[in-house]
Amino acid sequence: MARWTTQIRRAMTQAGMDWAADLSAHLSPGAALALGQAIGTGGALVAPLRMRLAKNLELALGKGNVPPGVGQQYFQNLGQLAGWSMAIYRRGLVGSGACDKVRFDDSVCHLDDAIARGRGVIVAAPHLFGHEIAAGHTALQRGLVALVRESKNPKRTAMKHQWYAQLGVETLRRPRKASVMSDIGACVEVLSQGKVLAITPDVVVSETQGIPVRVFDREVYLQPGMVYLAVHAGAPLVSSFGQWDQESGVSISFNEPIEFEDRGPRKRIVRAGLQDWCDKFEAYVRANPANWLFWMDKRWTQVIRSGAAATGT
Numbered sequence: 676m677a678r679w680t681t682q683i684r685r686a687m688t689q690a691g692m693d694w695a696a697d698l699s700a701h702l703s704p705g706a707a708l709a710l711g712q713a714i715g716t717g718g719a720l721v722a723p724l725r726m727r728l729a730k731n732l733e734l735a736l737g738k739g740n741v742p743p744g745v746g747q748q749y750f751q752n753l754g755q756l757a758g759w760s761m762a763i764y765r766r767g768l769v770g771s772g773a774c775d776k777v778r779f780d781d782s783v784c785h786l787d788d789a790i791a792r793g794r795g796v797i798v799a800a801p802h803l804f805g806h807e808i809a810a811g812h813t814a815l816q817r818g819l820v821a822l823v824r825e826s827k828n829p830k831r832t833a834m835k836h837q838w839y840a841q842l843g844v845e846t847l848r849r850p851r852k853a854s855v856m857s858d859i860g861a862c863v864e865v866l867s868q869g870k871v872l873a874i875t876p877d878v879v880v881s882e883t884q885g886i887p888v889r890v891f892d893r894e895v896y897l898q899p900g901m902v903y904l905a906v907h908a909g910a911p912l913v914s915s916f917g918q919w920d921q922e923s924g925v926s927i928s929f930n931e932p933i934e935f936e937d938r939g940p941r942k943r944i945v946r947a948g949l950q951d952w953c954d955k956f957e958a959y960v961r962a963n964p965a966n967w968l969f970w971m972d973k974r975w976t977q978v979i980r981s982g983a984a985a986t987g988t
Contacts, residue, residue, distance in 0.1 A: 702762070707758050707771075708755070710758060711756070711758020714757045718750045718753060719750035719751075725746060725750075727971060728746050729746055730980075731971070736891075736961060736964060741964065742964065749970065752965060753804070753968075756968075759773050759776075759805070760838075763808070764841055768811040768843055769843075773808055774815065775924075776925065777808055777812040777925045779816070782929045785913060785929040787817075790869070792932075794866065794869070795872065796870075796872070796910060796932070797866070797872050797911070797912045797913065798813075798819070798872065798873045798913050798914075799875075799913070799915065799952055800914070801876070801956050802875055802967070803966050803968060804919045804968055806968075812925075812927065814843050819871045819873055820870050821844050822847050822858075823848055823849060824849045847872070849861075858900050859907055862900075862904050863904070866904070866908045872910075876897055876901055876956075877897065877956060877969060878974075879977075879978055880898055886942075888949055891978075899945045905933075911932035912934075913930060913932050917966070919965075919966045930955065
């Protein structure tokens with residue numbers, strides 16, 4: 676059973692989400708954005724949150740490698756995301772005006788190349804600010820199915836379904852106790868229809884659920900399903916990242932498609948493929964630290980604070 680402090684935290688989080696969802700029905704998009712900015716400003720004033728973020732940044736990136744103003748930018752991004760989310764939750768991506776703040780850069784040609792191969796496409800993107808809004812934009816422009824994990828809380832699960840419906844994103848629901856093989860079977864069906872399947876690989880799992888990779892000079896276990904799927908289905912894997920800007924919004928970029936040959940030990944192929952994605956992900960985060968949502972994630976905090984701190988360069 677969860678400790679009482681965890682139970683209180685979860686209850687407060689759910690209460691905050693319920694409040695925001697109810698309030699969003701009465702706010703114009705402009706008012707929702709203004710409220711979100713106030714939430715971000717308030718978050719930056721909470722000392723425990725500010726200190727937790729600063730410590731995680733320093734440990735992961737190395738002392739002296741954290742750019743000035745990253746902490747403040749992180750909370751500003753958090754506030755803007757909260758505002759956009761409230762606006763979209765009741766009015767949809769188009770009705771909120773948020774879709775006007777999202778665009779592809781020239782690298783969308785890599786996504787189009789992968790789609791043209793006719794075997795479906797796996798798009799692997801980390802939890803960046805606005806990544807789900809970017810998925811909504813991609814769904815409008817190219818069509819997209821998001822692999823979404825079910826929540827323990829039925830109310831939160833219902834809110835997730837409402838959220839993705841308002842984004843216009845088709846979802847493939849992943850039960851909490853689903854196996855890698857059952858996930859692959861459902862995902863293969865999506866890919867066989869030539870669709871784009873979006874997966875967020877940067878979720879820390881237990882040793883029994885994932886395989887070890889190196890991120891921020893530390894060992895972390897991530898689920899290898901996206902690479903297993905790419906090998907099994909023969910679908911190209913495209914890594915995607917976004918540049919978040921307070922004024923212009925989100926610019927979505929795509930790396931060149933990768934295809935994996937099913938030759939040799941599959942476990943070694945999968946681990947190498949996942950590590951390759953992690954290397955791209957870490958390079959992006961080091962260059963754009965304020966854009967990664969998961970700096971405050973509990974499981975990532977445990978990983979970052981394990982072992983020796985990363986050395987500066």
